[in-house]
Amino acid sequence: MTDEGLVITGISKSFGGVRVLRDVSLRARPGAVTALIGPNGAGKTTLANIVSGFERPDAGRIDVSGHDLTRRGPDRRATAGLARTFQNLEIFTGLTVIDNVVMGAYGRGGAGLLSAVVGLPRARRADRRARAAAEELLDRFRLTALADAPVESLPFGQAKLVELARVLALEPRVVVLDEPVAGLPAESVRAVGEQVTRMAGAGAAVLLIEHNMRLVMEISDHIAVLDHGELLMEGEPAEVRADPRVIEAYLGPDADRIAPRRES
Numbered sequence: 001m002t003d004e005g006l007v008i009t010g011i012s013k014s015f016g017g018v019r020v021l022r023d024v025s026l027r028a029r030p031g032a033v034t035a036l037i038g039p040n041g042a043g044k045t046t047l048a049n050i051v052s053g054f055e056r057p058d059a060g061r062i063d064v065s066g067h068d069l070t071r072r073g074p075d076r077r078a079t080a081g082l083a084r085t086f087q088n089l090e091i092f093t094g095l096t097v098i099d100n101v102v103m104g105a106y107g108r109g110g111a112g113l114l115s116a117v118v119g120l121p122r123a124r125r126a127d128r129r130a131r132a133a134a135e136e137l138l139d140r141f142r143l144t145a146l147a148d149a150p151v152e153s154l155p156f157g158q159a160k161l162v163e164l165a166r167v168l169a170l171e172p173r174v175v176v177l178d179e180p181v182a183g184l185p186a187e188s189v190r191a192v193g194e195q196v197t198r199m200a201g202a203g204a205a206v207l208l209i210e211h212n213m214r215l216v217m218e219i220s221d222h223i224a225v226l227d228h229g230e231l232l233m234e235g236e237p238a239e240v241r242a243d244p245r246v247i248e249a250y251l252g253p254d255a256d257r258i259a260p261r262r263e264s
């Protein structure tokens, strides 16, 4: 069976009688970057919370790789191959850069952290594998020189890269990234963009929530626009950028100045 990636069907959600999402359906295909954009308060993070199991929808369902996960908690979704980053930095302070990434590599299975701590032989093998995977990721993110630095000593941009490397170490099939470049300097934005493209290139279904339109237009294969909790439209970057409804609701009249998608 072909992998369906992330399929969001008919999601609705209200908080205290206020409707935040109304019948939202959306698909993030494996091997592609699907962006979810829209004005502040449109409901993007709420949808990400529902996808990752931190909020329950009032209606609708969430499928990952053909499995209905609507009633599953975040842990069960992680086992099904779903990973998520948050608007705030989620790193393990008190650990080094490499140990942060190793934690991700443990998360994808093997002997588990507890048996590793106890020191079982199988766990030692898993530990070596996790370390090798983490070293490779640090190399990819150009963080090798900082491997043994305490993660909290890093500038925000680099700490964000560590977070992304940890998520990649999970080898997720579906990744939800909530504003991964907010507050990052241009150089880190480029590095994150490269890695997100690479994640999709490796076959992951990426759902990218982001306000940086230059990045969105450059790395997305498909864009969905949420406005007041409803899907306004979806399409390829060029279509979205030119759509009068999207310009009116979100992009503004300078939309044509946003860089087009790089042809590969």
Ligand SMILES: Nc1ncnc2c1ncn2[C@@H]1O[C@H](COP(=O)(O)OP(=O)(O)OP(=O)(O)O)[C@@H](O)[C@H]1O
Pocket (backbone or CB within 6 Å): 015, 016, 020, 038, 039, 040, 041, 042, 043, 044, 045, 046, 047
């Ligand atoms: N737990 C909650 N209780 C009550 N209202 C909430 C809750 N979470 C979100 N909301 C409301 O739901 C609406 C959508 O918020 P959400 O954070 O999903 O939007 P967003 O599109 O992610 O915005 P931004 O781009 O600013 O991050 C907002 O009006 C917000 O105040």
